[in-house]
Amino acid sequence: MALELYTKDNCIQCKMTKKFLMENNIEFGEHNISNHPEYIDYLKEKGLRTVPVLEQDNAPIINGFRPDLLKKLAVQ
Numbered sequence: 001m002a003l004e005l006y007t008k009d010n011c012i013q014c015k016m017t018k019k020f021l022m023e024n025n026i027e028f029g030e031h032n033i034s035n036h037p038e039y040i041d042y043l044k045e046k047g048l049r050t051v052p053v054l055e056q057d058n059a060p061i062i063n064g065f066r067p068d069l070l071k072k073l074a075v076q
Helices: 012-023 038-045 067-074
Strands: 003-007 029-032 053-056 059-063
Touching (some): 059 067
């Protein structure tokens, strides 16, 4: 399972999502759109306008801070 997390600076939802993943030992790669604005276009092409976005195998699975969905991911 290849997980990629798209975040931006000063985003509480991004920080909470990242914290949850780390606390549950879920490996992920992080892409910060503040530091790498090219990811903004990538997300827009997928119809996404907000972060955090968590992708699995290049397909968005969670948009925003969704503890309910993150918990399901943690038990997989």
